Amino acid sequence: MTAPLARLDQLSATSALGVTLPDSGECVFGPCQGQRLAPIPVSVDAEGQIHLAVE
Template identity: 65%
Template sequence: MSGSLLGNLTDLDATGALAVTLPDGRAGFLVRVHGRLHGYENRCPHRDTRLDVAPDTFLATGGELIQCAHHGALFLPESGECVAGPCQYESLAPLALAVDGEGGIHLARE
């Protein structure tokens, strides 16, 4: 893998999500929905704040959508597009990810 190690797939088992710190110090997060891994910068486009207030909690009840804990905006995990809330039609900033043979999650490029 060419990028920095962010975590392991097993780190997402408990909540389906994981807060990470990117190599440049920015906050990021990973989510697994329907077995697919997605990663985004942990920054809501509405108020430029983190999405989470509780550790590793990024998914709305039901685990289908990403939710901002501050104002309830909902985002599609596949694209990061806001589909409900004050930032509708804006998107989260995606992270390019790669998974190695042992389940390590890496940035695909830095």
């Protein structure tokens, strides 16, 4: 199995050969095809850094 070329509208996990759509978390290529990533809450600070959100 060969992973497709990287695109700006997809996330690619080269070690797992999976390609995921960032808006939905849907895996569209690879062994995870048809599954979804679990969402996690994040926050973005004033400098643009991304942090896990504290519940």
